[in-house]
Amino acid sequence: MSQKHQTTAPIIVIRKKAAHGGHHGGAWKVAYADFVTAMMALFIVLWLMNASDQVKKAISAYFSDPTGSGKQTGSALAGSGESLSLAKDDMVNLKEKLQQALKKSPEFEKLKNYVQMSVTGEGLRIEMLESEKGMFFESGSAAPTPA
Numbered sequence: 001m002s003q004k005h006q007t008t009a010p011i012i013v014i015r016k017k018a019a020h021g022g023h024h025g026g027a028w029k030v031a032y033a034d035f036v037t038a039m040m041a042l043f044i045v046l047w048l049m050n051a052s053d054q055v056k057k058a059i060s061a062y063f064s065d066p067t068g069s070g071k072q073t074g075s076a077l078a079g080s081g082e083s084l085s086l087a088k089d090d091m092v093n094l095k096e097k098l099q100q101a102l103k104k105s106p107e108f109e110k111l112k113n114y115v116q117m118s119v120t121g122e123g124l125r126i127e128m129l130e131s132e133k134g135m136f137f138e139s140g141s142a143a144p145t146p147a
Contacts, residue, residue, distance in 0.1 A: 091119045098126075 095117045102108045116127045128136055
């Protein structure tokens with residue numbers, strides 16, 4: 001036999017990496033947040049259905065008048081009746097009247113250094129300052145002191 005020149009094709013091996021699905025985005029987070037919000041609303045409604053009549057009235061009053069400017073002020077309907085309405089110009093007069101009332105009372109005369117009043121853009125601010133002795137409340141307690 002003669003020498004035959006045989007050429008064979010090279011062997012090419014193609015290896016593919018296993019795909020894991022790729023990046024799907026974060027849309028599941030939005031769906032999960034909506035689900036959690038719906039569950040929270042469900043439990044709040046269930047809790048409110050089991051609440052006392054006083055709590056139900058207070059909540060319904062809030063949603064009827066969220067600003068609280070109606071005849072029944074506050075969230076617990078305490079203080080029903082006409083609310084005190086003053087213009088911002090009257091705040092200086094109110095401050096003077098309160099200070100005069102504090103000066104007339106001998107019990108409050110010793111507290112005058114611990115009560116500060118100032119007129120701000122929002123209205124009249126009354127600050128009750130504490131001392132080391134605890135002028136208005138006992139330390140760590142909600143019970144007022146005799147003074």
